[in-house]
Amino acid sequence: MTAKLYVIGLGPGPECWLTREASDALAQISDVYGYGPYVARLAARAGLCVHASDNRVELDRAAAALERAASGRIVGVVSGGDPGVFAMAAAVMEAVEQGPPSWRALDIEVLPGVSAMQAAAARLGAPLGGDFCALSLSDNLKPWALIERRLIAASAGDFVLAIYNPASRARPRQIYDAFAVLRTHRAGSTPVAFARAIGRADERVTLTTLAEADPALADMSTLLIVGASTTRWIAREGRAPFLLTPRSYGAAP
Amino acid sequence: MTAKLYVIGLGPGPECWLTREASDALAQISDVYGYGPYVARLAARAGLCVHASDNRVELDRAAAALERAASGRIVGVVSGGDPGVFAMAAAVMEAVEQGPPSWRALDIEVLPGVSAMQAAAARLGAPLGGDFCALSLSDNLKPWALIERRLIAASAGDFVLAIYNPASRARPRQIYDAFAVLRTHRAGSTPVAFARAIGRADERVTLTTLAEADPALADMSTLLIVGASTTRWIAREGRAPFLLTPRSYGAAP
Numbered sequence: 001m002t003a004k005l006y007v008i009g010l011g012p013g014p015e016c017w018l019t020r021e022a023s024d025a026l027a028q029i030s031d032v033y034g035y036g037p038y039v040a041r042l043a044a045r046a047g048l049c050v051h052a053s054d055n056r057v058e059l060d061r062a063a064a065a066l067e068r069a070a071s072g073r074i075v076g077v078v079s080g081g082d083p084g085v086f087a088m089a090a091a092v093m094e095a096v097e098q099g100p101p102s103w104r105a106l107d108i109e110v111l112p113g114v115s116a117m118q119a120a121a122a123r124l125g126a127p128l129g130g131d132f133c134a135l136s137l138s139d140n141l142k143p144w145a146l147i148e149r150r151l152i153a154a155s156a157g158d159f160v161l162a163i164y165n166p167a168s169r170a171r172p173r174q175i176y177d178a179f180a181v182l183r184t185h186r187a188g189s190t191p192v193a194f195a196r197a198i199g200r201a202d203e204r205v206t207l208t209t210l211a212e213a214d215p216a217l218a219d220m221s222t223l224l225i226v227g228a229s230t231t232r233w234i235a236r237e238g239r240a241p242f243l244l245t246p247r248s249y250g251a252a253p
Numbered sequence: 254m255t256a257k258l259y260v261i262g263l264g265p266g267p268e269c270w271l272t273r274e275a276s277d278a279l280a281q282i283s284d285v286y287g288y289g290p291y292v293a294r295l296a297a298r299a300g301l302c303v304h305a306s307d308n309r310v311e312l313d314r315a316a317a318a319l320e321r322a323a324s325g326r327i328v329g330v331v332s333g334g335d336p337g338v339f340a341m342a343a344a345v346m347e348a349v350e351q352g353p354p355s356w357r358a359l360d361i362e363v364l365p366g367v368s369a370m371q372a373a374a375a376r377l378g379a380p381l382g383g384d385f386c387a388l389s390l391s392d393n394l395k396p397w398a399l400i401e402r403r404l405i406a407a408s409a410g411d412f413v414l415a416i417y418n419p420a421s422r423a424r425p426r427q428i429y430d431a432f433a434v435l436r437t438h439r440a441g442s443t444p445v446a447f448a449r450a451i452g453r454a455d456e457r458v459t460l461t462t463l464a465e466a467d468p469a470l471a472d473m474s475t476l477l478i479v480g481a482s483t484t485r486w487i488a489r490e491g492r493a494p495f496l497l498t499p500r501s502y503g504a505a506p
Contacts, residue, residue: 016274019264019367023273058500082367084374086500090382093497097487104489110375112367114272114335121337122363128387129343130395131403133412135384142383142502146411150384153410157403159386234350236357244346247311247339249395 005069005106006076007083007092009113010038013199017114025076025111033065034078034088042078056140058091066095066103082115086136086164116223117162120195123205125234125242127193127225130249132160137167137174144174148181155185160245161226166218175215175224182226186210191227191243194218207233207241258322258359259329260336260345262366263291266452270367278329278364286318287331287341295331309393311344319348319356335368339389339417369476370415373448376458378487378495380446380478383502385413390420390427397427401434408438413498414479419471428468428477435479439463444480444496447471460486460494 006025011017026032031049032039039052051068053061062077069075079087089110096103121128133154139147154161161182167175182190188211196204196219206217210226218224230249234242259278264270279285282301285292289305297303304321306314315330322328332340342363349356374381386407392400407414414435420428435443441464449457449472459470463479471477483502487495 011272016277017272017365019270019272020276021269024269082371084371084379084381086382089375089379090497090500093379093382093487093495094499096495097497101490104487105491108495110378112270112371112375114365114367115371118335118337118365118368122342122365125363126337126342126346128337129339129346131386131388133384133386133407133410134381141500146502150410150412153406153412154386156409157386157406158399159403159406234346234357237354238358242346242349242361244343244350246347247343247394249399 002074003069003072003106004074005065005092005108007089007108007110008076008078009082009111010041010078010080011114012081012116012119013197017119017199019111019113022111022113028074029076030073031068031075032078033061033075038078038080058088059095062088062091062095063099066092066099066106069106070102079113082113083110084112085115085134116164116198119198120193120223120225123195123198124193124225125244127227127231127243127245128160128162129245129247130160130228130230132162134162134164136164137178138165138171139174147178151178151181152185155182158228160228160231163224163226165220166222166224168220175218179213179215183210186226187229191231191233193225193243195223195225197221198223205240207243255327256322256325256359257327258318258345258361260342260361260363261329261331262335262364263294263331263333264367265334265369265372266450270372270452272364272366275364275366281327282329283326284321284328285331286314286328291331291333311341312348315341315344315348316352319345319352319359322359323355332366335366336363337365338368338387369417369451372451373446373476373478376448376451377446377478378497380480380484380496380498381413381415382498382500383413383481383483385415387415387417389417390431391418391424392427400431404431404434405438408435411481413481413484416477416479418473419475419477421473428471432466432468436463439479440482444484444486446478446496448476448478450474451476458493460496
């Protein structure tokens with residue numbers, strides 16, 4: 001019996017951000033489950049059964065993968081980025097919790113990956129150099145009041161914010177509400193970066209401030225970074241400035 | 254002129270967590286700068302000049318690497334985990350900010366990696382499945398009052414906490430103070446995990462609750478996870494339980 005379920009982080013896009021562990025697991029699995037665009041990134045291979053599904057059916061996808069693994073297959077569930085950060089690891093665990101007792105006995109292994117905020121931070125310099133919060137703006141699974149409470153709490157703690165899922169076609173307005181909240185709790189001069197599709201062909205970075213940021217720039221492929229009070233730019237001639245949150249919390253140099 | 258500085262994330266320990274991009278950069282560099290134990294992980298190679306240094310001299314190390322790159326070398330600064338998360342990217346940017354103008358013209362590239370909280374989360378299940386804060390408990394570079402303020406703010410927002418640098422030989426008491434703060438702001442039944450040296454030979458995971466956690470378990474190699482109000486265990490017969498922070502913020506199932 002070789003039953004096994006891997007939850008595999010593909011990283012934010014290009015294959016160069018895949019770990020060796022993830023590559024090795026992708027070469028071993030007999031079945032792969034994932035959101036269509038993630039599965040489409042994988043090279044087709046003889047003997048690999050591909051189960052692509054829509055977005056927002058994560059729990060069904062996880063249950064299908066667990067059932068397949070329980071039948072004795074070596075199954076992979078793929079996530080963009082890190083499966084542990086706003087991705088498939090939680091959905092798989094929820095499915096285990098709700099499923100038949102036999103699923104709890106399965107050999108399940110989560111393989112970490114580079115998450116979108118890390119790719120964005122690497123491109124920008126070191127915006128996550130101090131303490132930070134990672135927050136999803138989607139209210140599909142939690143009430144907007146909680147999101148607002150968290151935006152305010154993160155601001156009270158002067159944390160840098162890495163905001164996932166800032167906007168989608170179904171949720172175009174929340175990013176406006178989020179900026180309204182942030183503007184009453186952080187200085188207008190706070191650096192803001194819209195990091196869109198980092199590492200992919202349509203990558204686009206927009207550097208601005210909280211006062212001047214245009215929420216319309218955010219979409220499903222955008223990772224938004226909002227600085228702490230210590231976050232600042234480092235100007236560079238002929239190159240994009242770096243964004244830095246220094247390790248120390250003192251006066252600016 | 255091939256002058257280049259890579260800031261390279263080595264991941265939390267085992268080579269299987271390295272990205273291909275990081276491996277490729279390690280094969281290209283002429284000089285490597287890093288904290289001794291990180292540099293010691295690399296395979297020796299003809300033509301590679303190794304510059305190992307002590308911990309807590311990050312700014313000097315970064316400046317030395319920048320100076321070397323400015324002389325026309327292809328230089329790597331290595332970090333454990335992700336250089337953007339409590340690691341060398343911020344030190345390199347601070348050195349650029351404080352250094353000669355010529356350093357701002359350098360080709361500097363940060364290569365992201367898997368950070369300790371992600372390796373810990375992968376081992377535990379999905380504890381970072383909801384919104385979370387990453388916080389360093391070291392007060393070498395920021396006042397303890399700020400750390401306390403952030404522990405309270407993170408609790409007010411009911412964020413999961415990933416705590417880096419919880420204790421060291423020079424700072425054995427702060428983790429006790431941190432637990433005292435957390436115990437007045439979160440339920441005693443809150444799940445807590447001490448994830449020590451994940452992926453390394455001396456890996457050790459301790460699962461407990463906020464009320465029962467022994468702060469003495471934390472050391473420099475420990476990543477501490479403190480749950481949100483929704484974080485819970487999934488019991489498994491014959492296996493360690495999973496730790497889950499579900500994506501949804503509602504009643505327990």
